[in-house]
Amino acid sequence: MTTSTATIATRLEAVRERIAAACERAGRDTAEVTIVGVTKTHPVDAVEEALAAGQVDLGENRAQELAPKAEEAAGMGLAPRWHFIGGLQRNKVRQVLPHIAVLHSLDSVRLAAEIEKRAEQGRSPDPDVPLPCYVEVNVGGEASKQGAEAAEVGELLRGVAGMRHVEVVGLMTVAPQVDDPEQVRPVFRELRELAHAHGLEGLSMGMTEDYEVAIEEGATMVRLGRVIFGPRRS
Template identity: 55%
Template structure:
């Protein structure tokens, strides 16, 4: 059984969708423009399937190895309940030695943070372009992965020159703060960078700040704790 139980996960999903809707309404956006990605790191297949049954279709994992076994178990449980398999996103840092496994396991890779990693992904592209988002360390935090904004033009140019990579957008992880208003400039800056480079997808915002991220243009929000409860 999941940590919270099916009813509670379903209620949490509904509450998150309500918050998404309110944030969209404040800035005149259509909630259909925002993809809810349930960040399922450390939560078992049963919890994922309960969220899937509640209407969540996209799930984000941080580690390739953890995801591989979970994906198979989720597919089996989902089939038993007559549910379609989810779309999987890699939202954590990708090591180059895990790139080959990642391109076959995830629909979109969010945390691509170097030209070298783009080249590795191009080498392992499985007969079709790998969809990627470039991670930008907008706040310049030394403990975070991501390209500096000044490095972005070269990375965008490289990505667009590779036949095995499809660059679809940008991603960031904002600093943890008590008041989400403090990170609004981070999201606003990422949105501006995306516009500068003609990129549509913006993966930004998590449980504590996704409403501000939506107000600033997020097309994907990565929400874990608000759906599944505290990490195990």
Template identity: 50%
Template structure:
């Protein structure tokens, strides 16, 4: 699948849900791919946000294309918050403590990070994020931090051969966001992004599907 084909599928999924294709942003996940591959499979098709989940790998790529929009999508350790300023959006704030550490660093550097809170909707023990039960308190406390710009929620659905099996995950995250008045929903990856769009995703994080002929 190529990037234009992914965009076509996003548009078709949006139409099935009575939405416009412009309501969904593709975040092209470039982790694990070199500069030449990124040029060939992503950059040639337009100006899409690029998603990275490892700080060291991201820093080299940002240096190559500082003018691009970069999103941080992976697990973030507190000792790495000092590297977050180049990212226009951080998808993976998974605790109040991490948010507070980011806020302290941002205040020292004089900027206001845009963030999403990661929610472990399916309660998978190996994954990061707030549980649904923790989310109300997390949103209240993080929403009170003036240094941070809380935009919405993010989740990673369990891996499955049939995307229909995880539709409920996206539906629940959308309900949580609506309940709290949050507009951005980062959900859906290469294997399930169409179902995520049908359930209200405003951003889909697609990587593997882009880097194929």
């Protein structure tokens, strides 16, 4: 085991312990929570090390980084379950779709239609299985954040309901950056209530700074980068 593998493994162990504690506080089972390790700016070596430490679900937020990294990883015989967690422009769908197992940033019917079109053309890894998608919701109402407004979610869900290759499994949000994670608890709670109002169980919410609060409020996926992989590399 290399030093960096040990570091990632040790960090993952600490994260899992904190997740277990958060689940216990909320009366939840740890099996309900999936960690998505965000490898943004980290090389394929980090992907290999994460897999060696048992972390299969990995995320990227830029198409121009995901595609070459996924291809390099595949060339090394590595098979992570890739999640795309960043804003996705329609002209990047063709580049991203062949690699991902989950999309966390569906924010419009037009984007869903582009995914549907590309999947019909055989761009999807498995054309017989719809792509699990989380609708990104700008719960905090921040002008700098992407995502649909809460009031638009119902219309978006109706717009994608008949698509063969897009399956909405939940909602996603990026909480505002604050000094105290307790300040964003209402954001996570609102997303949970919105998801349940639409009959959705999946909740992609919580990052390094606030994932424990997110889990207490029902997160089923947490997107963690720095707490697992250390500082971003330039």
